[in-house]
Amino acid sequence: MNIITVIGSGLIGRSWAMVFVSGGYRVKIYDNKPGQAANCINEIQKQMMELQEVGMLRGQLNATQQIALLSSHDDLEQALQGAFFVQECVFEKLDVKQNLFRDVERLVSGDVILSSSTSCLVPSAVFSMVQNRCRCLVSHPVNPPYYVKLVELVPHPDTMTATVDKTHALMTKVGQVPVRLRKEIDGFALNRVQAAIIAESWRLVQDGIISVQDIDLVMSEGLGMRYAFIGPMETMHLNAPEGLGDYLKRYGDGFQRVLRSFGPVPDFSAEDAKNVVSEMNELIPNDEQNLSARRERRDHLLMGLSRLKKDK
Ligand SMILES: NC(=O)c1ccc[n+]([C@@H]2O[C@H](COP(=O)([O-])OP(=O)(O)OC[C@H]3O[C@@H](n4cnc5c(N)ncnc54)[C@H](O)[C@@H]3O)[C@@H](O)[C@H]2O)c1
Numbered sequence: 660m661n662i663i664t665v666i667g668s669g670l671i672g673r674s675w676a677m678v679f680v681s682g683g684y685r686v687k688i689y690d691n692k693p694g695q696a697a698n699c700i701n702e703i704q705k706q707m708m709e710l711q712e713v714g715m716l717r718g719q720l721n722a723t724q725q726i727a728l729l730s731s732h733d734d735l736e737q738a739l740q741g742a743f744f745v746q747e748c749v750f751e752k753l754d755v756k757q758n759l760f761r762d763v764e765r766l767v768s769g770d771v772i773l774s775s776s777t778s779c780l781v782p783s784a785v786f787s788m789v790q791n792r793c794r795c796l797v798s799h800p801v802n803p804p805y806y807v808k809l810v811e812l813v814p815h816p817d818t819m820t821a822t823v824d825k826t827h828a829l830m831t832k833v834g835q836v837p838v839r840l841r842k843e844i845d846g847f848a849l850n851r852v853q854a855a856i857i858a859e860s861w862r863l864v865q866d867g868i869i870s871v872q873d874i875d876l877v878m879s880e881g882l883g884m885r886y887a888f889i890g891p892m893e894t895m896h897l898n899a900p901e902g903l904g905d906y907l908k909r910y911g912d913g914f915q916r917v918l919r920s921f922g923p924v925p926d927f928s929a930e931d932a933k934n935v936v937s938e939m940n941e942l943i944p945n946d947e948q949n950l951s952a953r954r955e956r957r958d959h960l961l962m963g964l965s966r967l968k969k970d971k
Contacts (some may be wrong), residue, residue, distance in 0.1 A: 661685055664742040666735075666759065668699035671776050672748035674804040677703055679746075680725040681718030682833030688731050689738035691749075696731035703729065715962055717805065717834055739766045744829060746798065748776045753784055760795070761788040772822055774798040778850065781843045782815035792817040798826060798837075799847055806961040808836040811847045861925045864935050871938040887964060 663679045665672050668690040676686045676699070690696040707722040716722055732738035739745065745763060749755055760773060767773075773795045775785050786795040797813040804810070810830050812823050823839060830837035840847060846854060860874045869877075885894055892903070899906035926932065939945075943953055 662687060662741045663744045664738050666747045667749035668696045671800060673699050673703060675746050675748060676729060677805055678833050680728040683720060685728045687738045689735055693733050700729050700731050736766050742771060744772045746774050751777060751779060753780055756785050757788045760786055764789050772826060774826060776800055781845060782813055783843060786815050793819040794822050796822055796826060803958060806965040810835045810837045811840060811849055812837050813840045813843050813847055858925055862922050865931060872942055
């Protein structure tokens, strides 16, 4: 019972494979693009050696031991043999995922957990072609999962509690931080909160209240400073002498007044949205070189933050 199959070996499949081997599991990687799964292992090998050098490799095993737990497969049936857990990471296209899970179900026994990495599709859509859906759920990671450990566990209406419990235990064992949604909802929790932040930030820039650069500072130097360690609920609880109830008495009316002043859903395709895009492009030009440098900076900073959180 120690084999996990990862299907799809792009950005997210590669990260999941690294996370699972860090927990000591054998990981069989399958991709329908020939040679892609083998390339993925080469990439992981390079990355793990670098992580080991800077002391950021996760888990108890060294890089060579972790790499030895990986195998690549161009045949789905072979990749699924012996697995107790399947993590799907293929393109974010409903029919691709539906057909894949239909095929996978035919090749595994009824107790194998089928888990999807989808960001935007609800489980009842993803698993509509699976017969036995009590062992299906979404395990939605955050990019890059190696440093950002949250995983949203989202059940299908037919999912058994035991499926979520076992997945929760697995995710915890490999060092991720799982949270449970009690039922499915479009956007899950993370992207709903993210959408609210994006909407209000966008409106403030588009209405000429604040610049693109400054709204990002509101987050990175303001709210984000504490949100890396405590969430909005605890923030409120700590910000009044007698906790949350007290906070609501003091500030509840003010927040409701502000909330009522929020505008409609922004139109990202509107003519004046182009101004927001050009303001951003002036700050960080949208060519490959500049974007890659900023992504590298982001990942480096996240690595430092995740080291700091380890000691908290
Ligand atoms: N990239 C992110 O930030 C992010 C974050 C969270 C969740 N996700 C989700 O993870 C999933 C994968 O995203 P990604 O960014 O890794 O995509 P990607 O394009 O980098 O990789 C997808 C891989 O799946 C393979 N593939 C496609 N169809 C397949 C099939 N039928 N069988 C086997 N392999 C197949 C492709 O060859 C490719 O290697 C998506 O559902 C996405 O929504 C992505």
